[in-house]
Amino acid sequence: MSDRGIPPAVILVEPQLAENIGTAARAMLNCGLTDLRLVNPRDPFPSERASAASVGALEIMPPVKIFDSTEAAVADLNMVYATTARERKMVKPILTPRALGETAVEAGRAGRKVGILFGRERTGLEKDDIALADAVVTVPLNPEFTSLNLAQAVLLLGYEWYQAGDSTPPRVLETHGAEPATKEQLYGFFAHFEKALDDCGFLRNEEARPNMIRNLRNLWGRAELTEQEIRTLHGVVKELTTLREKKRQ
Structure with missing residues (x-):
């Protein structure tokens, strides 16, 4: 039974x-x-x-x-x-x-x-x-x-x-052992990413800037990022920034 x-x-x-x-x-x-x-x-x-x-x-x-x-x-x-x-x-x-x-x-x-x-x-x-x-x-x-x-x-x-009679959750994110990112880690990435966007001029429109940032933060928030994914994204932003600086030299 x-x-x-x-x-x-x-x-x-x-x-x-x-x-x-x-x-x-x-x-x-x-x-x-x-x-x-x-x-x-x-x-x-x-x-x-x-x-x-x-x-x-x-x-x-x-x-x-x-x-x-x-x-x-x-x-x-x-x-x-x-x-x-x-x-x-x-x-x-x-x-x-x-x-x-x-x-x-x-x-x-x-x-x-x-x-x-x-x-x-x-x-x-x-x-x-x-x-x-x-x-x-x-x-x-x-x-x-x-x-x-x-x-x-x-x-x-x-x-x-x-x-x-089933207790299976209606939705599960399978991370294969990876820990979900904390809000502190997520907000740290926001700061890094947005600084890079400021530096390259993407957020130069002051009137549109707040709404653009909110949209980007909502996008990353929906992604349910893990700690490892946050580290990877930091690395991506860093490399892109470094490549841009090299091209300027």
Whole structure:
């Protein structure tokens, strides 16, 4: 069990192609999901076609469970969610994938078992399948074209579950061990750089000078410079200044 609790089971109801089972398994394992259940697959399973399409995922995951009915496939689960893009005229809560991910993580951490139903490639889930679910999951997509293939749908919902329990910072600057420059070091470079610009006449327009300096400081500030990069820039300015002085001689 991960820090997200019990991972959701993925139930494919009457999948038509062995390749789709394999690609769905691949999408599952990308997101740390391993409980794959099939309801009456049309193609024989297991099969070489499914295994090849999974790119090794089916060999890593626990054995896939096969059931004769959707009811049997969800019997041991505490919460079941049905994916559909169609209006089925049922009184059901409708969740986005993000809301499902958060709900499934919360449930999994509480020790409850969650399952997500995915329907047939061409027609989706039948009303009788959806009636077994606690809620419906619908993906907000372009209303003119909402079609997803089976693996895409599995990956999308699996990703939202994985992200709901993920603590990865939204943005990281990889410095490979280099220390970020301190403000003192950055301001020291500002002084060196701006003196060189003054000396060469670049900042000769007194009216524009303050705004030009602010723009340059903002530019360097956005660069998130390391201590080593600051030293390199000092060296660059020094060499350029020295070269200019030599040319004057």
